[in-house]
Amino acid sequence: MxxxxxxxxxxxxxxxxxxxxxxxxxxxxxxxxxxxxxxxxxxxxxxxxxxxxxxxxxxxxxxxxxxxxxxxxxxxxxxxxxxxxxxxxxxxxxxxxxxxxxxxxxxxxxxxxxxxxxxxxxxxxxxxxxxxxxxxxxxxxxxxxxxxxxxxxxxxxxxxxxxxxxxITQVELDILNKIRYSRYKGKSQELFIQARINDLLVSYFQALEGAGKEEVDTNELEQRIQDVANYITHHLHQSLSIADLSKKARLNLDKFEKTFKQVMGSAPQKFIEDTRMQEAARLLRTTDIPIADVAYKVGYADQGYFTKVFKRVFGVTPRKYRQDNSDANNSV
Incomplete structure (x- = not known):
């Protein structure tokens, strides 16, 4: 080429x-x-x-x-x-x-x-x-x-x-690195690389076969996605990677992202962010715990970044949101 x-x-x-x-x-x-x-x-x-x-x-x-x-x-x-x-x-x-x-x-x-x-x-x-x-x-x-x-x-x-x-998982990356850094010569090199190419083909065929087995009925797919959504809701404080969530659904990454959006109405990452923001808003309305603790409870170790995301979603900072809602409650 x-x-x-x-x-x-x-x-x-x-x-x-x-x-x-x-x-x-x-x-x-x-x-x-x-x-x-x-x-x-x-x-x-x-x-x-x-x-x-x-x-x-x-x-x-x-x-x-x-x-x-x-x-x-x-x-x-x-x-x-x-x-x-x-x-x-x-x-x-x-x-x-x-x-x-x-x-x-x-x-x-x-x-x-x-x-x-x-x-x-x-x-x-x-x-x-x-x-x-x-x-x-x-x-x-x-x-x-x-x-x-x-x-x-x-x-x-x-x-x-x-x-x-x-x-490309660590398995495939290791295969590619073995090829790249091989120091064999002549026929030995050819045989070594041929063997690693075969390893790479095995990995691809396994992925292809696994994807075919994931053609399950709609009800089961929806239930898997709902289970993942419930998991997200109850583990907002943890790191939630899309790759790990797709494994929980027993789907490859592409299939998971597509099916999740079909079932839940939004992409996985947006669903996670929206759910975290809604829970943060609830905590700000109903508790007086420090904003840093609110951020931590919904999965943000960095309060500054949490504030930035919250303001983008709600139009105000977490502190202002709490003040406005407290004022509204006091006026009732």
Missing amino acids: KFKVPPNMEPHIRVSNKIPSSHAQYQVSHAGAEFVTGDFGSFLTQEITTPFWRLGWLNFFIKEDSYLYPTTQTAMVALYATIDGDIPCKLEGFGDLVLQNRRYGFYYIPPEVKNEAFFQAGDYDAVYVSFSLTFLSQFIDENPRFKDLYTRQNEQVNSGIALPTYP
Whole structure:
């Protein structure tokens, strides 16, 4: 995979097969490298190639918001993982998508077309593994969607597709780090990386299979979400991460967020904030405990941040809210 710059930038870029000493920490052992610099910043691509797969590491160091254009000479089916950064893209024949931070999934990328990727200023880290038709043929029966991937690559179809993406957990991150920092050489390196690629594929297939098992009836889904909502209400003082709540519902993150909004009428994070604010308002109306304690009881260790959120929701500070409600009660 190559990344092209906009035509007006092409005369001003510099391309080298050597990695500058300032970026030596990103070097992948025994990989071919290309380092491109320009006014936009720089990016580094490194690849290890075998007859059955190609492993590519991508690092971007962007100084100003820029568009780059991913291209491939031949049709490509790739397992792509974004380790750092969110990258909005346009995939030819598929449309808009976002390569989300710490997620991975399969993509079909058509040959010789101009895909588009937008990079805000910052650093990005990603890796992909593309597969030969021979390698990919092993997975045709694993899931019907893989047959479509195989067919598109075989026929050089001119429209891309994207399969579901899943979170990169510590398991997948450890696999990727083992690949990146491997010091094997020659055939030993190839066999080692092949084994780690297989580990990565196992993780993806397990996630795909798990998502399929989550197709449960509507009543059960609603009950799971209601149980999570009740848990939130009774644990406002605790740290409530969406990832942990999705596990309580026994749903993957995407399915949980979508179903929660359908059942409760708001996204999980907004529901948590609204519930915390309503409980804070109740405590301010009905008790005289210090505002710092109110903040703590509803999950805010930082009173200043609690005050900021409360004012955004109610239009007044917690202190003013308490005064106004006390005045109203006294006038009755």
